[in-house]
Amino acid sequence: MSSPSPNLSWDVHRLPPAEGRTFLVTGGNAGIGYFTAEQLAATGAVVVLGGRDRAKGEAAMASIRSRVPGALVRHLRLDLADLSSLPAAVAGLDLDRLDAVVHNAGVALDDPPRRVTEDGHELMFGTNHLGHFALTRWLAPLLTAAPAARVVTVGSFAARSERLDLGDLQSNQDYRPKRTYGRSKLAQMSFGFELDRRLRATGSTVLSVVAHPGGALDSLTPSRPPVRVTSPGERLRALPATLLVQGKDAGAWPVVRAVLDPEVAGGQLWGPRVFGLRGLPRREPVLPHMADPAVAARLWAASGELAGVDPGLGFR
Known part of the structure; x- marks a missing residue:
């Protein structure tokens, strides 16, 4: 991995136009995903919000349209915790090509007990990692059909301090919610870097990029009713935290740059400029444990088996 580059010319408030392109954002109805979708919609692209709840998707689309006149947004029912539903969901896109997918949706649990997906996988690992791994398989033909598509995987600052336990990927033996969440995000990031190696090996024009939002708090995030309302009291109480972290609108900046720049x-790897926690997006060095080829290869093989998909993910 080469050293990070500042590239100070990027302006988060003046994004390049993207008319005629289509982007899918998983979990686009809330949080980082919502602001990623809102910012991408301002480029003129068609933005598809992938999520399980139609009502939440409708609310997010209404909010985006109120802030981005003429926004081209649509909702796709997408349940990453139900792997068998993904082929039909992708067929529901009804597209000839897809210019980027943002693997953003995620589950974060704070307390036991350990929960599982429809397929019996630990909920955070199964949704955050396996769901996106399998989704990439079914999106591969659409991504390959685009001239220069991107797979942008949204990781987490929490992954810095975690290490994957390849013998206990689903936390059967050691379930601690915060650790399990961090490891699920590390698995996502490892997947993103390994996918790039494999795409390069096949000569594919598809790029795989990893981004993370740093420290992004709801209390520092501007209101987007009815999606999210931040009270003045919440913002006031959170002001001291702005020295270290930011809102989810700014947390989306590295993700959007990874899609468009x-x-x-x-x-x-792209993240916030100030200690990886806040500020304008910049390229970051990739920590060795995030992109260890040997670990990534074992994770990849296990993921293909657990998700029941071709380990080549359909890229040719």
């Missing part, structure tokens, strides 16, 4: 290359 023509200078972004596969295998890169």
